[in-house]
Amino acid sequence: MTVEWARGGPDLLVALDRGAGPLGIQIQDQLRAAIRDRRLGAGERLPSTRRLAELLGVSRGTVVDVYEQLLAEGYVESVVGSGTRVAATPAGLPVPHAPGVVAASPVSSPSLPAEVDFEYGIPELGSVPLTDWSRAVSEATRSLPTAELADEDPAGSRHLREVVTAYHRRVRSGCAAAQDAVVVSGFRQGLALALATLAQHGIQRIALEDPGPRDHDVIARRAGLDAVPVPVDDHGLDVGRLRETGARAVLLTPAHQCPTGVALGPSRRRDLVAWADEVDGVILEDDYDAEFRYDRQPVGSLQGLAPARVIALGSVSKTLAPAIRLGWVLAPPRYAAGIVEEKRLSCRGAPGLDQEALALLMESGRFDRHLRRVREIYRARRDVLAAEAEAAFGPGRLHGLAAGCHALLRLADGASERAVVATAATMGVRVNGLGRYRFAAADAEAEPDPLPPALVLGFGNVSEHQISRGIRVLATAVRRQTRTLGDDNATPPP
Missing domain, CATH: 3.40.640.10 (Type I PLP-dependent aspartate aminotransferase-like (Major domain))
Structure with a gap:
């Protein structure tokens, strides 16, 4: 018999074979499998014992015993007023993945959240x-x-x-x-x-x-x-x-x-x-x-x-x-x-x-009024970005400032975009190099035309204070990368 949970919990197919042994054991096994396979996620509510017993055509006592066994094993938790819910999955359970796909090895140390995010294309979300x-x-x-x-x-x-x-x-x-x-x-x-x-x-x-x-x-x-x-x-x-x-x-x-x-x-x-x-x-x-x-x-x-x-x-x-x-x-x-x-x-x-x-x-007219307001916000941020970049990198390094919510910061010849981006990330600043916007050629042997190294700085959703801190961090990242390379031809920022 196959029953689909319809109310009081997530949809899940439970198949019972009346001639294949104790029904309680079958229900336990299928609920464990559903939790292990993440078909039932942590925090999801299970049907009440009465409701599940009705749907499966078994006694309520059978379902009570199932829930108590899963509770004892740590698969579910019972909260007064909230019913029975799936517990946080034990750390030892395997992480499921699609057939033929190798699961990624766990990262040894999670990346820190960015204090300053120069991601392109994000508007001023606080002013929506x-x-x-x-x-x-x-x-x-x-x-x-x-x-x-x-x-x-x-x-x-x-x-x-x-x-x-x-x-x-x-x-x-x-x-x-x-x-x-x-x-x-x-x-x-x-x-x-x-x-x-x-x-x-x-x-x-x-x-x-x-x-x-x-x-x-x-x-x-x-x-x-x-x-x-x-x-x-x-x-x-x-x-x-x-x-x-x-x-x-x-x-x-x-x-x-x-x-x-x-x-x-x-x-x-x-x-x-x-x-x-x-x-x-x-x-x-x-x-x-x-x-x-x-x-x-x-x-x-x-x-x-x-x-x-x-x-x-x-x-x-x-x-x-x-x-x-x-x-x-x-x-x-x-x-x-x-x-x-x-x-x-x-x-x-x-x-x-x-x-x-x-x-x-x-x-x-409120749409136009909103645009006028955020235009002034972006103008102020653009001005701070220009001043900080000139102080940190020298004049003429920042391009594309006349419009929009992003600018291009040219790095000195010989600088490595990837190294600067990686170093900045360890210091809490997220930014993209110009190389990320290059054309992904279908011919793997096709090489794109060389372009001077640069960083794309989106300033739509960063405050003026964050811009100042972010530019100082990027200048530090460039200096570190230059020292690592030992490149006498690359001029580090002042």
Whole structure:
């Protein structure tokens, strides 16, 4: 007899064979196995003795005896008012792993939590307008028509698409309308849908920035496209090298290149559009942090320059928080329908209440107010970062400061990114080297073009005090690494 626990505890299959010996022993063995295999995790509540006895068709006394035996062996614990729960798993139990996968050996000493985390791409989480968001969700719950609680239009909420495209026209100089927009659950879903659509249109190769955002090459290959690198210089993507790749699509971050921080220059923008016309290609624009700029005029979206050739992708992961998993794709008509169809076949869409809440938040003006507030926070942090880096490393080492929430710290020639990153980690500072953003070539023998060693410093979610401490630690890490190498040619920071 096989019974599935339905209420009063986690789902678990218990199989009893009435002719295979004492039922209590069978129940004990299966519960032990479930705990050992982690199908029942520490702290999970087991059904009451009465409920389990009913489900299994045995006497309650049998189940009481089972629980008492497991309690004596340390597998479960009984808490007054909380029932019987799985105890913390004894240290001697093996850690399960998938067949064919060797379990990792335990780490001798766990890594210390980072006191300063320069991770790229994390916004100021302490300033997320949760009160405004809560009000917007409440208003959406009150005002959303009952009919819109059903499955959404595959393209997403019409209201949000109208608001987002109006915002894009107003703030990013775009020219998309609601019918060009598709609401998605964040940038990566939008990218996956767009790449699948390009493959349907016969595009087989896509060019990516090198260095560029992590995992874009992996996502492209999962969509069935051949991904090729194109180098980035002080003016952005090298369009001349793009022409040599034979690609008909390119994905780039033109407003504030990730991770170098440069903006795609005016002539490069024109050359890029000309290239797309020549090859009947498409430009995918990752518009991830263009709202944050400090010492220069905002750079308009490529979508407004060439709407027939550009698919623009955006989200609120950087402007609000990654937890509000909403984004959008603005696509030319030739691709928009395919993206909608890809979305329809792959998911039921983003939560409708959240879409309505975001539309209301943006319409109310509170979204713009939030951006103005955090822009000043980022400006102050950027200024501290610049001053501390100049004091510790000398002038001209920090790049990409005019916009965004990250900068590039150039190290002296001969410095080892990996050694500096590892040393800083032992001192409580987490940071990534530029090498982590290099293109992962499918050809294992292909060597990327050499780039000067550098560190990528995200300052979106670190305080000014943490920035000061983090830069001092990085300077110490560089000095230690230089002394270890004994490199007289490498100039250590003062």
